[in-house]
Amino acid sequence: MTASVLTRPRTATAPAGKPRRRLKPGRPIPFGAAVGPLLLLAAWALGSATGWLDSRTLSAPWTVVTTAGDLIADGRLQDNLAVSARRAALGLAIGTVIGTVLALVAGLSRWGEAVLDGPIQIKRAIPALALVPLLILWLGIGEQMKVTTITLGVLVPVYIHTHNGLRSIDSRYVELGESLRLRRAVFLRRIVLPGALPGFLLGMRFAVVGAWLALVVVEQINSTSGVGYMMDLARQYGQTDVIIVGLVLYGLLGLLSDGAVRLAQRRALSWRRTLAD
Amino acid sequence: MATHAGGLTATCPVRVQGLVRGFGDRTVLDGLDLEVGAGEFVALLGRSGSGKSTLLRALAGLDGDVTGSGLVDVPVNSSVVFQDARLLPWQRVLDNVVLGLRGSAASERGRAALAEVGLAGRERAWPSELSGGEQQRVALARALVSEPELLLADEPFGALDALTRLRMHDLLRELCARHRPAVLLVTHDVDEAVTLADRVLLLDAGRIAVDLAIDLPTPRSHRQPQFLAYRESLLRALGVDPTEG
Ligand SMILES: Nc1ncnc2c1ncn2[C@@H]1O[C@H](COP(=O)(O)OP(=O)(O)OP(=O)(O)O)[C@@H](O)[C@H]1O
Ligand SMILES: [Mg+2]
Numbered sequence: 001m002t003a004s005v006l007t008r009p010r011t012a013t014a015p016a017g018k019p020r021r022r023l024k025p026g027r028p029i030p031f032g033a034a035v036g037p038l039l040l041l042a043a044w045a046l047g048s049a050t051g052w053l054d055s056r057t058l059s060a061p062w063t064v065v066t067t068a069g070d071l072i073a074d075g076r077l078q079d080n081l082a083v084s085a086r087r088a089a090l091g092l093a094i095g096t097v098i099g100t101v102l103a104l105v106a107g108l109s110r111w112g113e114a115v116l117d118g119p120i121q122i123k124r125a126i127p128a129l130a131l132v133p134l135l136i137l138w139l140g141i142g143e144q145m146k147v148t149t150i151t152l153g154v155l156v157p158v159y160i161h162t163h164n165g166l167r168s169i170d171s172r173y174v175e176l177g178e179s180l181r182l183r184r185a186v187f188l189r190r191i192v193l194p195g196a197l198p199g200f201l202l203g204m205r206f207a208v209v210g211a212w213l214a215l216v217v218v219e220q221i222n223s224t225s226g227v228g229y230m231m232d233l234a235r236q237y238g239q240t241d242v243i244i245v246g247l248v249l250y251g252l253l254g255l256l257s258d259g260a261v262r263l264a265q266r267r268a269l270s271w272r273r274t275l276a277d
Numbered sequence: 278m279a280t281h282a283g284g285l286t287a288t289c290p291v292r293v294q295g296l297v298r299g300f301g302d303r304t305v306l307d308g309l310d311l312e313v314g315a316g317e318f319v320a321l322l323g324r325s326g327s328g329k330s331t332l333l334r335a336l337a338g339l340d341g342d343v344t345g346s347g348l349v350d351v352p353v354n355s356s357v358v359f360q361d362a363r364l365l366p367w368q369r370v371l372d373n374v375v376l377g378l379r380g381s382a383a384s385e386r387g388r389a390a391l392a393e394v395g396l397a398g399r400e401r402a403w404p405s406e407l408s409g410g411e412q413q414r415v416a417l418a419r420a421l422v423s424e425p426e427l428l429l430a431d432e433p434f435g436a437l438d439a440l441t442r443l444r445m446h447d448l449l450r451e452l453c454a455r456h457r458p459a460v461l462l463v464t465h466d467v468d469e470a471v472t473l474a475d476r477v478l479l480l481d482a483g484r485i486a487v488d489l490a491i492d493l494p495t496p497r498s499h500r501q502p503q504f505l506a507y508r509e510s511l512l513r514a515l516g517v518d519p520t521e522g
Contacts, residue, residue, distance in 0.1 A: 172363055175339055179357040180377030180419075190376060194367040271367045271403045 059241035064248070067241040076230065081249065084215060084226040087143070088253075091150025092211045098151070099158030099207070100200065106159075107166030107196070108188075120159050128153035128210070129217050141222040146215075153214035157206035165199015166192065198272070201265045208257040212250060290315055290426050290459050291336065296347035298331050298340065305331045306345070307483030315426070316457040320470035322511060323480035329463045332480065333357075333431050336461065355427035356420035356458075360435050362412035364404035364419075371400035374419045390422040391415070393455075394448060410441040414448065421456055428458040432465065446472055450495065467515070471507045472497050479514050487514045 029035070041061065047053035048060035055063065071077040102120065105112035132149055139145040169192065177187045219228020227246050234242035291313035298306040305328040313319050323329045334340045335349060337357045364373045375387035391397055394414040404412055413433060420428060434442045450473060453460055464470055470477045471491055479487035489511065493503055512519040 172359070172361070173365060176359075176363050176365075178339060179337055181353075182377060186376075190368065190372075191365065194365070197367070269367075271405065 056238070056240065059244055063241045064244045067239075068245045068248075071230075071242070071245060077245070077249075080225060080227050080230045084219065084228070085253070087146050087218075087226065088150060088211045088215045091147045091214065092154050092207065094147070095151040095154025095211070096158050096204065096207060099155040099203070100162055102155070103159045103162035103166060103196075103200075107163050108192070117163070120156065123152070124156050124160065128156070128214055132217065132221065136221075146218040146223075149218050150211050150214040153210040154207040157210055158200070158203040161203030161206065162196055162200040165196035165202075168199070169195035197268055198265075201261065201268065204261045204264075205258060208261055209254060212254045212257070216250060289313070290352045291461070292348070292350040293336070294348040296332070296335060296345070296349060298328070298335055298343055298345040298347075300343070304483060306335070306347075309347070309480075309484050311478070311485060313427070313459045313461060315459055318453060318460045318462070318473060318475045320462045320464055320474035320477045321480060322464065322467060322470055322477060322515065324515065325465065327480045328483060329480055330431055333429050333461065333463050336427075337429050352426035354423060354425050355429060356423060356425040358413075358416050358420045358428065358430040358433040360432045362404070362409075362416040364412055364415055366404050368404075369400065370396070370402050370404065370407070370415055373404065373415060374422055376419065377423055386422055387418075390418040393421075393452065394418045410437055410445065413437065413445065417445075417449070417452065421452055421458070424456060425458050428453070428460045430460070431463045433462070434469070435465075442469070449473065467508055467511045468499065470511070471504055472499075477507075477511060479511065481514075487511070 044053070044058070045061050048055070048058070048062075053060075059067070068077065102116055106116040106120075107113070128149055131152060132145075135145045135148055139148060173191050173195065177191050182190070215226075216228050219226040220232045223229040223232070227249055231243050231246035234240075234246070289312050291311065293309060293311040296306050296309040296311075297304065309332065311332075321329050321332070331340070331343075335343075335345070336351050337355065338349075338351075339357070364370075365376070368376070371384065371387050371391065374390055375383040378386060388397070388400060391400060394417055396411060396414055396418070399407070399411070404415070407415065413436075416433070420430075434445050437445060446469065462470075462473065471493075474491055477487070477489045477491060478485050479489075481487075489507065491507055493501065493507075497504055499505075509519040
């Protein structure tokens with residue numbers, strides 16, 4: 001008797017026997033996102049400590065840390081980082097504005113869509129980086145070319161996802177706007193823009209990643225400053241530790257900016273109840 | 278807001294003459310005539326697919342891309358309540374209510390409208406935090422806050438449970454008695470029609486086939502013999518044998 005009581009499910013309402021299958025992924029693990037990277041770091045440290053990883057192939061974590069300290073001490077890291085961050089931010093800002101405006105024009109008028117959507121879909125099929133040779137011919141190898149490349153990499157995901165968000169706004173809400181005789185400005189502000197916001201923010205997540213990606217490439221071509229240049233220089237001298245510092249930096253920047261967009265997402269979309277919450 | 282100062286349009290805010298609506302080569306409304314007086318509560322019954330929603334959308338001016346002809350004369354200031362509450366999920370309850378309002382007093386009027394439907398204190402809630410019945414009450418507040426001359430409702434209580442629906446009937450009757458809009462309520466529920474309406478119409482073959490004035494004192498009860506008589510004749514007209522179920 002006692003045993004059968006003990007094996008009963010804890011909630012009285014659940015039917016005896018099998019517990020109800022839960023379709024949600026379950027409660028979030030605290031700091032769950034850090035588990036994978038920490039395991040990777042542990043493997044790296046173990047490999048270096050046991051000599052299993054040659055330091056010429058891959059410097060040990062502690063060497064990377066001291067190198068980073070040296071680079072910060074002589075100011076090289078900050079200077080290069082500032083240059084890189086400025087390029088990425090500029091390209092991101094310009095690309096976001098252009099992508100959003102184009103998406104609004106294409107999403108709100110049939111003519112806009114007819115004119116704009118085709119070229120942007122074609123542009124999407126050509127990686128931004130494949131345009132670099134042409135951009136160098138047109139714009140030289142200066143800042144203009146670099147920021148333009150990043151802008152092009154940002155523009156496409158922002159456009160695609162914002163446009164998709166606009167197009168997928170429930171037509172019932174448009175009908176509601178018509179029945180309330182909303183003015184066009186109010187309709188845009190209250191229905192169109194909030195309706196497209198989830199798409200826009202998703203586009204931004206791809207865009208920040210795209211911005212760093214484009215940055216890496218343009219900084220390793222004919223550059224004399226920036227994190228990518230620092231890494232390229234290190235390659236010539238065989239300094240894997242400096243290369244790793246650069247990689248970690250890129251990774252951190254990518255993670256931070258993605259985290260910032262996700263935070264914005266959570267703030268702006270607090271009305272949504274999704275599987276992730 | 279509404280002007281009841283006499284004149285033809287004031288006594289008869291809704292006039293429809295020879296309304297034809299069709300989809301492809303299928304004619305749904307076929308020369309339909311309809312008049313609704315100021316402050317009159319009209320219920321519209323009809324079999325599924327008979328064109329009730331099509332008529333309502335024509336009155337609401339929401340059928341821009343549908344082919345048709347005929348005269349539709351409705352007040353500019355009319356509101357629609359849909360079957361789903363159709364609240365914007367990204368706007369808080371109060372912002373949903375005042376969506377169509379202009380001017381500085383909008384927020385005050387919105388609060389008053391919410392209080393009228395018994396949702397004072399829920400102004401800052403998200404629509405997803407409300408129950409289905411509460412959402413439909415917000416939709417009702419949104420429709421009435423502009424003091425419309427005509428309220429168009431397409432099965433507004435269709436998705437609610439029986440008990441909540443009865444509560445909503447009381448609320449709707451109360452609100453309509455206070456604001457006196459002309460009402461056209463689409464429903465498939467004969468009891469609902471007889472309980473609420475001054476006049477019940479039955480749509481069949483693209484026209485108004487039955488036009489029945491309900492001459493009963495309010496509040497009405499299902500036990501009144503007259504109520505049952507109205508109910509029976511409407512069910513017969515719908516082709517249902519009232520002795521079953
Ligand atoms: N957008 C549309 N395109 C094509 N046919 C349509 C469209 N809307 C309605 N119809 C057709 O018109 C007819 C009337 O539809 P309507 O929605 O007005 O019926 P209803 O009386 O409201 O039915 P219910 O009680 O089921 O809501 C139906 O046969 C339907 O198939
Ligand atoms: Mg219908």
